[in-house]
Amino acid sequence: MFASLYNLAHWLTQDPHEAEDLLQETYLKAIKGFGSFQQGTNFRGWMYRILRNTFLTSRTGLSAKMTEPLDLEEENSVPAASDTPESMLLVRADQQLVQDALEKLPLPFREVILLCDLEEMSYQEIAETLGVPIGTVMSRLSRARKAMRELITTQVRGTSK
Numbered sequence: 001m002f003a004s005l006y007n008l009a010h011w012l013t014q015d016p017h018e019a020e021d022l023l024q025e026t027y028l029k030a031i032k033g034f035g036s037f038q039q040g041t042n043f044r045g046w047m048y049r050i051l052r053n054t055f056l057t058s059r060t061g062l063s064a065k066m067t068e069p070l071d072l073e074e075e076n077s078v079p080a081a082s083d084t085p086e087s088m089l090l091v092r093a094d095q096q097l098v099q100d101a102l103e104k105l106p107l108p109f110r111e112v113i114l115l116c117d118l119e120e121m122s123y124q125e126i127a128e129t130l131g132v133p134i135g136t137v138m139s140r141l142s143r144a145r146k147a148m149r150e151l152i153t154t155q156v157r158g159t160s161k
Helices: 002-013 016-032 043-057 059-063 085-104 107-118 123-130 134-160
Strands: none
Touching (some): 002 016, 002 043, 002 107, 085 107, 107 123, 123 134
């Protein structure tokens, strides 16, 4: 769970040091507030909710500033034998398009896409984590995906001119 929480913290803060601080504060709050956790409920959702609320009340979350994009290339990735430099460049360009579009989304849209598509949470888990009705989750996710498509289309058209 640590890696998943860090991943979300990193996407929210867009800074590795801020993400580490946010994660540390999240764990401290979870330990202090563990008495409020109800046995039999979703512990994962509870932790994500603490992380999100901590982010929203932090100086980074309040300003929701944009910083340098994350490097999507994995350190230990080894290309398959059939990969050519051209195909690898195209894959990297596609990843960059998606990353750039995701970073341009408003925070509520970015949150639902990250929780649904990257963390593979159910709509119910997302609703509990964000403290919103499940219908709001579905609506935000639909709008976020539409905005992603529009942003990517705009970026592709802009680079093909």
